[in-house]
Amino acid sequence: MAQPPELxxxxxxxxxxxxxxxxxxxxxxxxxxxxxxxxxTRHSSGHWYFxxxxxxxxxxxxxxxxQNQAVRFEITHGMEITAHGRISVYPPQGRYQLIVDQMLxxxxxxxHLAFEALRKKLQTDGLFDPSRKLPLPSYPERxxxxxxxxxxxIRDMINILSRRYPLAELQxxxxxxxGDGAAAEIAKAIEVFNDRHDCQVLIxxxxxxxxxxxWAFNEEIVVRAIADSNIPVISAVGHETDTTISxxxxxxxxxxxxxxxxxxxxDRLELETRLIELGxxxxxxxxxxxxxxxxxxxxxxxxxxxxxxxxxxxxxxxKLDQLxxxxxxxxxxxxxxxxxxxxxxxxxVSALNPLSILARGYSVVTGADGGIIRSVNQxxxxxxxxxxxxxxDIEANIDKIHPLKK
Amino acid sequence: xxxxxxxxxxxxxxxxxxxxxxEGEDLNLDDAIKHNExxxxxxxxxxxxxxxARQKIDKLVQTPEGxxxxxxxx
Numbered sequence: 001m002a003q004p005p006e007l008x009x010x011x012x013x014x015x016x017x018x019x020x021x022x023x024x025x026x027x028x029x030x031x032x033x034x035x036x037x038x039x040x041t042r043h044s045s046g047h048w049y050f051x052x053x054x055x056x057x058x059x060x061x062x063x064x065x066x067q068n069q070a071v072r073f074e075i076t077h078g079m080e081i082t083a084h085g086r087i088s089v090y091p092p093q094g095r096y097q098l099i100v101d102q103m104l105x106x107x108x109x110x111x112h113l114a115f116e117a118l119r120k121k122l123q124t125d126g127l128f129d130p131s132r133k134l135p136l137p138s139y140p141e142r143x144x145x146x147x148x149x150x151x152x153x154i155r156d157m158i159n160i161l162s163r164r165y166p167l168a169e170l171q172x173x174x175x176x177x178x179g180d181g182a183a184a185e186i187a188k189a190i191e192v193f194n195d196r197h198d199c200q201v202l203i204x205x206x207x208x209x210x211x212x213x214x215w216a217f218n219e220e221i222v223v224r225a226i227a228d229s230n231i232p233v234i235s236a237v238g239h240e241t242d243t244t245i246s247x248x249x250x251x252x253x254x255x256x257x258x259x260x261x262x263x264x265x266x267d268r269l270e271l272e273t274r275l276i277e278l279g280x281x282x283x284x285x286x287x288x289x290x291x292x293x294x295x296x297x298x299x300x301x302x303x304x305x306x307x308x309x310x311x312x313x314x315x316x317x318x319k320l321d322q323l324x325x326x327x328x329x330x331x332x333x334x335x336x337x338x339x340x341x342x343x344x345x346x347x348x349v350s351a352l353n354p355l356s357i358l359a360r361g362y363s364v365v366t367g368a369d370g371g372i373i374r375s376v377n378q379x380x381x382x383x384x385x386x387x388x389x390x391x392x393d394i395e396a397n398i399d400k401i402h403p404l405k406k
Numbered sequence: 407x408x409x410x411x412x413x414x415x416x417x418x419x420x421x422x423x424x425x426x427x428x429e430g431e432d433l434n435l436d437d438a439i440k441h442n443e444x445x446x447x448x449x450x451x452x453x454x455x456x457x458x459a460r461q462k463i464d465k466l467v468q469t470p471e472g473x474x475x476x477x478x479x480x
Contacts, residue, residue, distance in 0.1 A: 138418075141413050158461075161461065166461040167414050167455060167459045170461060170479075171476065174465060174466075196474065268456050271456060275449050275456075278421060278425055279446065279449050282425060282428065282449075285428050286438060289433075289438050290435070293435050
């Protein structure tokens with residue numbers, strides 16, 4: 001039997017309820033619960049009140065308007081569902097209930113549980129680590145596509161890729177993307193591309209569908225094949241709102257196949273714009289360089305050193321001119337000197353010419369024998385002599401002889 | 407490898423490198439003009455590639471022997 005309580009260890013109802021609330025709300029803050037719907041009341045406020053029950057127990061539940069608006073199927077009394085939510089305790093009534101934030105039909109609920117289980121397991125294995133992610137090539141030459149050969153996804157991708165970047169070669173490996181065997185085919189296709197090793201990037205995906213339709217991309221064999229791929233993989237499954245485990249493990253996640261096609265290649269128009277920009281910057285650059293060299297050249301032309309050397313050349317020229325002038329003058333002087341001398345000599349020579357003496361009034365007397373008479377002793381009275389004057393000869397007879405008295 | 411065989415990626419890489427070199431300072435005018443001409447040729451080649459490219463689309467099919475073969479997607 002219990003001892004009578006000490007006052008300070010006794011709990012009030014509020015205190016113990018508070019403890020229970022704390023415990024329950026902490027331990028069951030996010031749970032999946034499977035059960036059958038009963039006592040369903042859709043309140044005018046929009047909230048749903050119901051119980052989940054199975055053969056052994058029942059659990060009060062509420063799904064508020066904001067959450068139940070997202071439920072895409074009609075819920076009815078007796079329906080098997082899987083609900084996600086948290087346990088909440090309502091102290092005034094000493095009741096606990098499940099606050100539901102997500103609800104799925106039972107079958108889909110199983111898939112969700114499987115999804116969560118595999119996601120957790122692979123996350124623990126480190127398959128989603130950002131460090132495992134491979135970078136995408138900037139300009140892929142060959143792109144491997146793993147999807148259904150029919151359907152909108154492949155058509156959309158081919159359209160976008162052809163428009164954006166026709167340089168890339170596309171290799172489609174057709175696979176089934178839903179139903180039995182789809183996962184194995186997809187995984188095999190990833191291996192085939194890795195063995196062939198000629199694509200630089202892979203797109204694995206399909207168009208939108210139900211959770212079951214997309215299920216292959218939640219299977220471990222596909223997820224492991226993506227993780228093991230040495231070629232970067234883009235997952236492109238369903239619509240924006242669909243999430244698969246392939247998305248977590250892929251090197252890059254695209255919200256849709258079309259988005260994958262957009263991000264896997266550069267845009268041709270952007271590339272062309274870039275090329276034009278590069279061309280412009282080249283032009284600017286080369287013009288700038290030429291201008292800079294021109295400026296340098298101008299600076300050199302205006303420099304003192306060059307001016308000085310030009311000046312020196314000028315000075316040299318001047319000097320040369322002067323020298324030429326001097327030498328000319330000197331030569332001229334020499335010539336006129338020589339000319340003067342020559343004239344003197346000429347005069348002298350002509351002064352010595354006997355004929356020029358005759359011009360001055362002298363005459364030469366020659367005897368009969370032709371010899372020049374230099375003395376009175378050479379002639380006698382009666383001799384005939386010839387007198388040569390400047391302008392002619394005279395025949396003369398000697399009449400008298402007067403020798404000079406010395 | 408001749409220019410014609412080079413992938414677009416390689417050509418773009420060479421082009422970007424040339425432009426970067428030209429934007430650097432220590433280049434004499436002759437080299438700059440040479441590089442510039444080379445870069446302009448690369449731009450022309452890249453643009454021709456872009457303009458003339460027609461996408462090749464193949465699918466992979468398995469032969470009875472189990473090998474994978476490329477054939478054009480119709």
